[in-house]
Amino acid sequence: MGPPGPAGVAGLPGATGPAGVATGITGPAGPTGVAGPAGVTGATGVTGAAGPAGGPTGATGPTGATGVAGPAGATGATGAIGPAGATGATGTAGGILNFADFFALMPPDNAATVAPGTDVSFPQDGPTSGSSITRTSPSSFNLAAIGTYQILFQCSVTEAGQLILTLNGADLAYTVVGRATGTSQMLGMALVQTTVINSILTVRNPAGNSTALTMTPVAGGTRSVSAHLVITQFA
Template sequence: MSPAIKKRCKKKPIIVCHPKGKKKKRHPHKKHVCIKCPPLNGQELLRGLGGAIAEAGPQGLAGALGPQGLTGLVGAIGALGPEGLAGALGPQGAAGLAGAIGALGPQGLAGALGTQGVAGLVGAIGSLGPEGLAGALGPQGLAGLAGAIGAAGVTGLTGATGPAGPAGPAGPAGPTGGVLGFADFFALMPPDNAATVAPNTDVSFPQDGPISGTAITRLNASSFNLAAIGTYQVLFQVNVNEAGQLLLTLNGADLAYTVVGRATGTSQIVGMALVQTTVINSVLTVRNPAGNAAALTITPLAGGTRSDSAHLVIMQIA
């Protein structure tokens, strides 16, 4: 027996069980019994084998290799050990390829109408469209006013007296024809109309031209009397420096249909109209209308060295 085994199997007092069940202590010097030794661990087993080999003498030849024994049964799987600590997070892998686009799903229900957005900026004005078709020809306008009566022609030679014919029956008296009366009133610049003509002020025509009878006469430098009830043709022309307007008044009231004017200071203001009176001794004037901004300056020496004339011509035609 190896020393290691001997050391493990010491003589000890033992208890021997007699058949009758009595227990009796025995001392080791009286009886030596070797109790069953506990199993050796790996190192003790190797030391023991080494000692036994040393005691046994020289090693003999190795015997032939015996047949391999049967594979032992697989042991039961042991209990699952505790979970280890989580390892560090590895680097992010490369992005995978994009998958194919899936089929279009069914249309969803229409959402509620959102609030109206703010108005967008006004877009640029588009290009001019093509010219439209010409419209239908409008109705013919009213006939213009009759022009002024021309001067009388030269009297022809007196023809030879023919034989007297038989007297015819007397016919009814016809209406009086031609101009029933006329008058021309004028101003020279300079010296007449020295001051400007303010709005709601009459132009002066202080000098008399040809006049027939007493149907049309002067009341003062800017007012003229129409004695008979009838129709009068009135013409006037005035040179002024400013853009402006002129009209006729009858008995102090503006005759709106007689307004004439110009937008620039490069031409005369010329007017022509028919005026009907309903009472005797009606008063006629030429006026710078009320409400206009500019006072009018009657132009002196217009276009030359001679005094420039402004005229008011009145003819009774009915």
């Protein structure tokens, strides 16, 4: 067989074939694209109804440590006065706190006359109770405690004259007793209040009087006549 000959001239185009199927089969999904930018936030929705209550309240936790005390607050206004309390029981009645009796016997005591401005001696000690009334000399007496004392004194004297109590050297003008005539005793009684401890009391022939007083011995008979100074502390 010999070699092929040259190609012939192209023939005329054939008629157009019928149209193919319009839509092809869907291809597989492509990969996810890059996320776009966030959109604008939408308006807040309506609040939903309250949900049901939760479970029961839990147990109380342990008390915490006490904190540092704060500064004191301002003083509050004074409250109203409360009602009066019940009356207390009546206390025990008061009584004599101390007493002492000092005396003289004529003769032999007060052998010399008692000149104006000098004191009557009561050199002997009678009954006593307590320790706040003592003598400092035959004619002066110490009242140790501040308080109220009843003073009683009596003396038999021969002359008309006066007697007065002194306290710490000062005349107690409300205690003067006197006698113009006769031979009766001079009797004195007064309450004396002390304002300092260890006050000194005396019975004195007042200064300025002209008559020295004789403490009458054996007045009215043969026995020695007594003179007394009785001091009683009540308060």
